[in-house]
Amino acid sequence: MIAPLAVSLGDPAGIGPEIIAEGWARRREAGLTPFFVSGGVDVIARAAHSRGLDIPVERIADLSDACAMFETALPVLGAEEHGATFGAPDxxxxxxxxxxxxxxxxxxxxxxAAAVVTAPIAKARLARVGFEHPGQTEFLADVCGLEREDAVMMLAGPSLRAVPLTVHCALADVPTRLSQDLIERRARIVARALARDFGIAAPRLAVCGLNPHAGEGGRFGDEEARIIEPAIETLRGEGLSITGPHPADALFTPRARRTYDAALAMYHDQALVPLKALDFDEGVNVTLGLPIVRTSPDHGTAFDIAGKAVADPGAMIAALKMAGEMAKRRAEHG
Incomplete structure (x- = not known):
């Protein structure tokens, strides 16, 4: 049996606490690995109450109690208390x-803990209390001692896995941040992770172009010929099954999605728009390349609906389930 999953609270004024509570309430039907919440026992209890969930929320002082308690109560580690108001971050x-x-x-x-599952945070609010990272992915890279380029965000749902090669930057900065080395490094990480953590023995990757029509022979930009195509050729030479650059507007159709296991996009929205259109309520943000397993629901804090019992818990449940499955594969295969 693996260790329990560690779940971070997210912003207590957002929907994170209530969808964590809902995840525990649906633990049996979803087949979830035991988990505990890191801090905020009072926040979790109030969030559960706001959804009409009559569930026991129990503080634990030792992680050895988490798995034993999980079937009968939602374990919360730590003594931190906070009188959060739904929808009013502070x-x-x-x-x-x-x-x-x-x-x-x-x-x-x-x-x-066998993995960490992170609930949504408010990045601007965290910056006010000393958080110096663009997002949780970069935080995890730093604390794991990795270069940020080696912590790769993948968005995964039932219909699509997509990786933005550049993430938290202005769209105008994307062409200068793209490089042959970046594409090659991140493609290798994605291929290794698909094999190790998702059980795909021979992963197939498809690469988006940056420009409309993948540049159309240089008429709409030269990044495809100058950067993307050489990277793909190098990776093919290493034995990777990789195609592209493809026009992004055609790569996410049902027929095209059957031809690859993950799509590599050039920038944030090129990956997240199709993922959220297809799998918004089940989309998982998973960080590849880390020495630990990390997943998160692929949505934000949703302060406007927090505490109103309308937030869909599907993405949190999917993140918990995926983290458990990935952790078990690592435990079994090393």
Whole structure:
């Protein structure tokens, strides 16, 4: 049996706490691996109540109690309390979210947790309390001692896996951030992770072009010929099954999706728009290349609906399920 999953609270004023509680309530039907929440026992209890969930939420002082308790109560590790108001984020809540993230990650790095599942944060609010990272992916890369280029965001749902090769930057900066080395490094990480964590023995990758019509022979830009095509040729020479560059407007059709296991997109929205259009309520943000397993629901804090019992828990449940499956594969195969 693997260790429990560590779940970070997210911003306590957002929907994270309530969809975590809903995930526990549906643990049996979803077949979830046991998990505990890092901090915020009062926040979780109030969030559960706001959804009409009559579930026991129990504070634990030792992780050895998490798995034993999981079938009868939602275990929460730590004594942190915070009187959060749904939909009204504040600095105290941001500090709790940051502490929860740091502690959940620490347990995963120590091996006392099999994975970390992160609930949504408000990046601007976290910056006010000392968070110096563009997002949780970059935070995890830094604490794991990796270069940020080697922590790769993949969005995964039932219909699509998509990887944005550049992430949190202005669209105008994308062409200058793209390089042959970046594409090659991240493609290798994606291929290894698909084999190791998803059980795909011979992963197939498809690469988007940057420009409309993948540049159309240089008429709409030269990045395809100058950067993307040489990277693909190098990777093919290493034995990877990789195609492209493809026009992005054709790569996400049902017929095209059957030809690859993951699509590599050139920028954030090129990957996230199709994923959210296809799998919004089941989309998972998974970080590839880390020494630990990390997943997250692929949506934000949704302050406007927090506490109103309307937030769909599907993406959180999918993130919990995927984290458990990935952790079990790593435990079985090393």
């Amino acid at each position: 600095d105290h809540g941001a500090a709790l979210a940051l502490h929860s993230l740091a502690e959940a990650t620490r347990h995963a790095l120590l091996g006392s």
